[in-house]
Amino acid sequence: MQSLLLFPNDASAAASSAEPCFIALIHPELRAEDLETLTPRLMQWEADLWLLDLKPCLSYWRLQAQSKSQTLAQVLQEILSSFLGEGSYTATLSAQPWQALLLGRLLAQKGFRGVNTENQRLSHNIMSSLSWDLWWACAERYAFHRQEIKKFLKHKRAMQIAMRRLCCDYPTSLKTMPSSQIKRRFGPLLADLWEQTFPSHVTSPSSGSLEETAAFPWQSYHLTQPLTHTRHLDFPLSDWQVLEAFLREDLNRLCLLDSFKKGERILSLEWLIVLDNLQEIPLSILFRHPHCLQSESPHQRTALLQISYAFERAQRAARQKPEAETPWIVSWQLRVLESFRPLAEQRRLFADDSASCDELIKLENQLDRPLEAYQVVDDWVPEDAFTSLHSPVVFEREHLPELEHLGRQRPLFLLNRPQPWATHGRNLWKFKERTMDKWWRHRDNTVRDYYQVISHKEILWVFRDEKGQCFLHGVYA
Amino acid sequence: MTTHNTLKNLRESLMSTASPLASSPPLSSGQTVLDDFLEGGLRWGELSEWGLPWAQTQRELIFRFLVSAQHSPSWILWVYGRQDISINPLAWQAHGLNLSRLRFVQAQRPVQELKPLFLSSLFRIIVLDGVQQLAEDDYGFLARQARRHQQVVMILHPHQLSLGSGNVWARMRINCWFDSEKQSICAEILKGRRPKQLIWNPQSL
Numbered sequence: 001m002q003s004l005l006l007f008p009n010d011a012s013a014a015a016s017s018a019e020p021c022f023i024a025l026i027h028p029e030l031r032a033e034d035l036e037t038l039t040p041r042l043m044q045w046e047a048d049l050w051l052l053d054l055k056p057c058l059s060y061w062r063l064q065a066q067s068k069s070q071t072l073a074q075v076l077q078e079i080l081s082s083f084l085g086e087g088s089y090t091a092t093l094s095a096q097p098w099q100a101l102l103l104g105r106l107l108a109q110k111g112f113r114g115v116n117t118e119n120q121r122l123s124h125n126i127m128s129s130l131s132w133d134l135w136w137a138c139a140e141r142y143a144f145h146r147q148e149i150k151k152f153l154k155h156k157r158a159m160q161i162a163m164r165r166l167c168c169d170y171p172t173s174l175k176t177m178p179s180s181q182i183k184r185r186f187g188p189l190l191a192d193l194w195e196q197t198f199p200s201h202v203t204s205p206s207s208g209s210l211e212e213t214a215a216f217p218w219q220s221y222h223l224t225q226p227l228t229h230t231r232h233l234d235f236p237l238s239d240w241q242v243l244e245a246f247l248r249e250d251l252n253r254l255c256l257l258d259s260f261k262k263g264e265r266i267l268s269l270e271w272l273i274v275l276d277n278l279q280e281i282p283l284s285i286l287f288r289h290p291h292c293l294q295s296e297s298p299h300q301r302t303a304l305l306q307i308s309y310a311f312e313r314a315q316r317a318a319r320q321k322p323e324a325e326t327p328w329i330v331s332w333q334l335r336v337l338e339s340f341r342p343l344a345e346q347r348r349l350f351a352d353d354s355a356s357c358d359e360l361i362k363l364e365n366q367l368d369r370p371l372e373a374y375q376v377v378d379d380w381v382p383e384d385a386f387t388s389l390h391s392p393v394v395f396e397r398e399h400l401p402e403l404e405h406l407g408r409q410r411p412l413f414l415l416n417r418p419q420p421w422a423t424h425g426r427n428l429w430k431f432k433e434r435t436m437d438k439w440w441r442h443r444d445n446t447v448r449d450y451y452q453v454i455s456h457k458e459i460l461w462v463f464r465d466e467k468g469q470c471f472l473h474g475v476y477a
Numbered sequence: 478m479t480t481h482n483t484l485k486n487l488r489e490s491l492m493s494t495a496s497p498l499a500s501s502p503p504l505s506s507g508q509t510v511l512d513d514f515l516e517g518g519l520r521w522g523e524l525s526e527w528g529l530p531w532a533q534t535q536r537e538l539i540f541r542f543l544v545s546a547q548h549s550p551s552w553i554l555w556v557y558g559r560q561d562i563s564i565n566p567l568a569w570q571a572h573g574l575n576l577s578r579l580r581f582v583q584a585q586r587p588v589q590e591l592k593p594l595f596l597s598s599l600f601r602i603i604v605l606d607g608v609q610q611l612a613e614d615d616y617g618f619l620a621r622q623a624r625r626h627q628q629v630v631m632i633l634h635p636h637q638l639s640l641g642s643g644n645v646w647a648r649m650r651i652n653c654w655f656d657s658e659k660q661s662i663c664a665e666i667l668k669g670r671r672p673k674q675l676i677w678n679p680q681s682l
Contacts, residue, residue: 305593356552359599360580366593371554372581374566386566407571412536413562457657458532474565476534 020117022097023052023076024104027089032223034083038076040267040338042221046141049104051097053218056267056338060290063361077115079343087113094118097216098196102138106130128172132163135171139193145217148189155186162186171197227336229254236276236328240311243329244304247271250334251300255293265290267338271307276328283310288370289361290340302365309368378403380435382414382473409433411461411474418471421462428454432461452476504602504629506541514664514675518542520648524620524630525669528638528652531607534679535653535662537572539631543602544573546629551601553579554594556587558608584608588615595619598626606633616646640667655679 025035028048035042038061041053054061065075073093080091090108093115094100103123107116116123136156143152162185168174175198183191192215229250237243254260269285285306296302318327364371373389378400385403409432430452437446448463450473461474503518512518519525519542529535543553557564564581580600584590587608594600595618603623605611611632623630637652644650649669656663656676664675 356599359597360552363593363597363599367582367591369582369584369590372564372583373579374564374569374576374581376567376570376576382565382567403567404571407567410565410568410571412565412568412572413559414565416561416563454657457530457655459534459655460532475532475562477532477536 019058020072020093020095020119021054021058022094022100023054023091023115024094024097024100025050025052025080025089025091026104026108027084030084032221036223037083037341037343038079040340043219044221045101045145049101051101051218053097057265057290057340059288060265060342063289073115073117080115082343089113091115092118092123096196097218098138098142098193102130102135102197103127105134105138109134128170130171132160132169132171135197136160139190142193142217143189145219146189151187152189155190159186159190224259227254227257227260227339228333229257229335230331230333232331233329236330238326238328240308243311244308247304247307247334248298248300251293251303252298254334254336255297260294261341262294263292264294264339264341265292266303266336267291267340268336269303269307270333270335270337271310272333272335273327273329274331276330281314281327283307283314284337285310288364288367290342291365302362305366306368376403376407380406381437382410382435384438406433411459411476413477414474415472418463418473421460421470421472423470424455435463501627504542505545506538507545508541510675510677511538511541511664514666514670514673515649515651516670519629519631521629522624522627523648523669524616524623524632524646525649525651526638526644526647527631527633528636528650528654529633530637530654531635533655535655536606536633538653538662539604539633540569540572540574542629542631543579543604546602547575547578550578552599553602553604554600555579555581555604555606556584556591556608557581557606558583558585560585586610588618595622598628600628602629602631604631604633607635608632613646616644620646620648638667643668 023038024045026049030048030050032042032044032050035050035052039052039054039057041056043051043053045051061072061075065072068075070078076091076093080089090104090113092100092104092107094103095118099118103116103118103126106126106129107123110126112122112126139156140149140152143149159182163174166174177194177198179191179195179198182194196216231246231250233246237246267287267290271283271285273281273283275281285303287302287306291302293300293303315327360371374386375389376386377384379385380403432450432452435448435450437448439446445466447466450461450463453460453462459476460472461476462470462472464470501521503515503520505512505518506515527539529539546553555564560583566576569579570576582591582594585608587605588595588611595603603619605619616632619630619632622628632647637654638650647668650667651664651669652667653662653664655661659676660679661676662679666672666674
């Protein structure tokens with residue numbers, strides 16, 4: 001049972017659970033055209049350092065890794081080496097852009113090449129040798145992008161003097177210092193940087209999206225103008241059947257634009273509709289997997305389905321308003337917000353079993369909700385014994401024999417939240433298992449005794465906690 | 478002579494377009510008692526309706542067919558209607574199901590909300606469990622798609638089916654329930670096979 005015990009190390013373990021999706025790439029001669037084969041979200045941090053946000057196409061890269069039985073870092077290394085040359089660059093993969101670039105600079109300084117992730121032991125060890133000089137150099141660039149260089153220089157001097165007096169040779173010597181203390185003494189900019197360098201134990205780990213790292217001065221680099229197509233209607237329309245025909249035509253026209261590159265995959269579109277009262281309503285259309293418009297020309301089924309879901313949602317929202325009127329559309333603009341162009345050899349996923357996986361990817365892109373896929377995890381707590389995956393490929397995983405036995409005893413369906421359960425009349429109770437909840441999550445009330453209860457001809461899974469309260473947790477359906 | 482040739486061509490054309498699965502043996506449950514009761518098992522291309530009262534462990538019967546179908550790599554779709562529940566994958570895997578080829582989705586109006594899934598032939602077996610909002614047109618659509626793609630479509634109702642209210646689209650209708658007094662599982666065929674009843678011990682499964 002030892003392998004079942006998943007004790008947490010500390011808050012850094014929780015922080016590292018966030019998906020790494022930011023890459024800091026250091027190379028003297030980087031070309032944005034090459035980087036666009038990885039993601040549409042790029043930022044030039046310095047002349048030789050680019051930041052890449054993989055978030056919009058992370059599912060694609062995860063699939064690539066799965067299809068090759070590799071890690072994400074290995075796949076990225078293969079691609080970067082193909083156009084930069086092996087051993088000529090340093091790249092770091094992290095859940096936060098600031099962490100990625102700090103680690104990237106540090107690894108490059110120490111002479112490490114290739115792709116490294118923040119979760120590696122090497123990265124953890126090397127971060128402890130982060131010098132003040134490097135930290136200040138990166139911080140200055142950060143202040144430059146936030147256009148707060150004057151403020152930064154003022155507080156930098158004050159903090160440098162304070163650190164010298166405290167005999168702090170390395171930033172890690174003060175890693176337990178809360179950012180609130182830094183803010184009080186040296187201002188919000190340095191506090192913000194301190195928080196990003198040493199995430200506090202109190203705040204929740206960032207999910208790594210740009211929206212949640214709003215303080216980070218991200219400035220997107222656009223190689224080309226976004227593809228757009230505008231349509232002015234001769235008469236106002238609101239019927240989807242008619243709109244669909246026009247939209248199909250527009251999507252096909254987008255594919256014919258000179259700036260639309262061959263093999264380009266769309267990640268998100270915007271359909272900006274203009275109503276007869278000149279109100280503009282932007283509808284965002286996201287694709288679960290990068291979508292190739294050209295491959296679906298002329299029917300454009302996938303894109304039209306996603307647009308119809310967005311239109312339906314907008315109509316539903318409009319109907320809920322008190323003075324709901326039929327929205328008559330007079331014109332619109334169709335704009336490709338994000339797209340990327342993977343290299344030809346990356347477009348083919350799954351050498352074996354490709355047809356069914358490709359079909360599943362296509363189907364998932366045509367739905368307005370993801371299909372649920374699950375994988376079991378070696379964990380004894382019922383609600384933690386599996387992970388939910390939104391991926392077309394799930395590898396079958398054998399679990400521990402103890403868990404297989406538990407699985408047979410447990411019900412097929414769980415309640416989303418255990419419900420307080422009052423015993424009604426005479427029920428048949430049969431003891432099933434005693435489960436310890438994780439003490440680091442719930443300090444008290446950690447023991448659950450599970451019973452199979454037959455109540456009113458229904459076979460239920462009920463647990464009694466340490467306080468003697470009963471909860472309905474599952475159904476033997 | 479011309480008519481004869483036309484008919485011959487038509488027959489040949491129909492034979493060539495017919496799915497190779499059309500002549501496949503029925504989907505077995507792997508349990509002789511149950512297969513004999515269903516006169517071989519579930520036929521491909523058919524829609525069947527099952528009266529399986531909620532919380533009586535009867536869904537494990539359906540698993541027999543799913544496990545058997547997964548002996549060859551087949552994708553299975555399980556659509557569930559209830560919003561207050563979630564899947565317990567550990568139990569599903571412990572019952573012998575391969576989770577890598579099983580997909581779940583919650584939907585109240587599956588035909589309207591998940592139409593692309595039914596238009597595709599990817600999923601060989603589709604189970605609609607406890608879906609309340611199925612109109613007659615929806616049954617017709619599902620039955621046609623099942624026949625077209627040679628799928629097995631099972632509609633599980635959380636209540637007993639009655640002989641009074643029939644369903645022209647279902648090729649088989651069957652009720653299953655747990656008799657707590659006799660501690661046994663009972664099944665009764667209402668349509669599609671010779672009307673009969675089966676009672677057996679759940680331990681034998």
